[in-house]
Amino acid sequence: MKKILVVDDSLSVARQLEKIINESGEFRCVGHAKNGAEAIKMNHTENPDIICMDMNMPGMDGLTALRSLVVLDKDVKVVMVTSLGGVGDKFTEALRLGAKNVISKPFEPAGVLQILRDL
Amino acid sequence: MGHMAVKFFGQFLVEKGLVSRDALLKAIDLQERKNLKMGEMAVSMGYVTQADIDRAHNAQLSRDMKLGDLLVEMGILTLSQLNEIITRQKNTHLYIGEALVLVGALTGAQLQQYLDEFKADQAQYVADRIELPCAIPNSRIWEMAADLTYKMITRVLDIQFRPEKCRVVTTLDTNFMMAAMDLSGDAEARYLISVSENLQKRVAKAILREESVEGEPAEVLEDTVMEFVNVVCGNVAAKASQMGAIININPPVSIRPAATGIQVPDGHTALCFPIYVGEGEKMELILLVRQ
Numbered sequence: 001m002k003k004i005l006v007v008d009d010s011l012s013v014a015r016q017l018e019k020i021i022n023e024s025g026e027f028r029c030v031g032h033a034k035n036g037a038e039a040i041k042m043n044h045t046e047n048p049d050i051i052c053m054d055m056n057m058p059g060m061d062g063l064t065a066l067r068s069l070v071v072l073d074k075d076v077k078v079v080m081v082t083s084l085g086g087v088g089d090k091f092t093e094a095l096r097l098g099a100k101n102v103i104s105k106p107f108e109p110a111g112v113l114q115i116l117r118d119l
Numbered sequence: 120m121g122h123m124a125v126k127f128f129g130q131f132l133v134e135k136g137l138v139s140r141d142a143l144l145k146a147i148d149l150q151e152r153k154n155l156k157m158g159e160m161a162v163s164m165g166y167v168t169q170a171d172i173d174r175a176h177n178a179q180l181s182r183d184m185k186l187g188d189l190l191v192e193m194g195i196l197t198l199s200q201l202n203e204i205i206t207r208q209k210n211t212h213l214y215i216g217e218a219l220v221l222v223g224a225l226t227g228a229q230l231q232q233y234l235d236e237f238k239a240d241q242a243q244y245v246a247d248r249i250e251l252p253c254a255i256p257n258s259r260i261w262e263m264a265a266d267l268t269y270k271m272i273t274r275v276l277d278i279q280f281r282p283e284k285c286r287v288v289t290t291l292d293t294n295f296m297m298a299a300m301d302l303s304g305d306a307e308a309r310y311l312i313s314v315s316e317n318l319q320k321r322v323a324k325a326i327l328r329e330e331s332v333e334g335e336p337a338e339v340l341e342d343t344v345m346e347f348v349n350v351v352c353g354n355v356a357a358k359a360s361q362m363g364a365i366i367n368i369n370p371p372v373s374i375r376p377a378a379t380g381i382q383v384p385d386g387h388t389a390l391c392f393p394i395y396v397g398e399g400e401k402m403e404l405i406l407l408v409r410q
Contacts, residue, residue: 015339088127106350
């Protein structure tokens with residue numbers, strides 16, 4: 001079963017994603033980081049297969065963390081989860097920095113799982 | 120009920136797995152090479168030199184003006200030349216769908232089919248007209264923000280309501296809680312949603328996708344209203360970018376207002392959009408627009 005790390009400062013988004021992931025039977029949530037700096041640490045300790053990360057977080061934001069993650073771990077697979085997905089410049093920047101895909105909020109569980117399966 | 124977000128076409132294609140991330144990036148690179156910026160087009164048409172553009176860029180550092188308007192004000196371009204440049208930019212613009220066909224990621228027939236699917240997907244966010252009670256900077260953006268809020272209350276929260284007429288207020292009414300987000304960039308305002316206690320629980324049920332939220336910590340219940348504000352404001356930024364305006368969002372905050380309400384700060388206009396949900400409930404959208 002593939003391991004997923006959720007990175008979001010919002011408790012409710014983390015809850016939504018953990019529920020979708022753990023009820024899928026295909027993926028397992030291995031932790032919840034509240035900002036980019038925690039995500040970098042937990043990528044090292046939990047060694048997830050995929051990281052689902054918010055863009056807009058206090059402290060280290062998602063795009064800054066993404067920059068570091070792809071340098072520190074060349075095999076890392078990051079999917080950004082954001083309400084800003086429809087802003088063309090943000091979406092393009094995330095892909096150029098190495099994100100594998102972008103999940104826009106609001107999301108449907110089936111859409112999230114399809115994107116995770118396609119990685 | 121579909122929870123689709125405001126999207127642009129390239130994103131829709133990648134999310135659905137219809138084109139790969141690498142193909143989309145290739146098409147965007149092609150667009151960036153082919154679609155000349157205003158200054159580049161002006162130089163290519165022989166109306167200005169690169170030195171003129173550099174001079175105008177320097178002047179832009181102290182002036183909040185678009186490059187084209189500044190070139191006209193500086194006497195470098197005439198207004199009719201500027202209009203000609205803008206028309207040429209529009210007529211030669213390479214759209215992302217066309218770029219994807221050019222890089223071989225889509226056929227012409229696929230492009231048409233996916234464009235139709237994209238339009239159907241986004242039809243739920245076609246704008247309805249909202250009337251503001253007074254003249255205000257960037258009114259089109261704030262009308263769109265209110266319209267999108269109404270649509271997301273229906274689509275995301277599954278709450279039936281009746282929007283009441285927007286009015287200007289000098290004090291924000293108290294309520295059980297408010298969630299707020301500061302918007303900056305081409306238009307500046309604080310976006311607030313205020314909810315009564317029972318409505319907060321309805322928001323929480325929808326956001327957490329739970330039948331019951333009894334026993335949930337207050338922190339989680341508050342966070343769900345902040346997350347709703349985050350979702351609406353992110354989609355407002357997406358719609359604004361389609362309208363040619365850049366809006367930045369910041370992390371949301373929660374507010375427990377005093378019983379006397381909140382005084383509107385100087386230099387701001389507070390637009391209050393009451394949202395009638397039912398007897399004994401109170402919900403409002405407030406836009407504190409910087410004047």
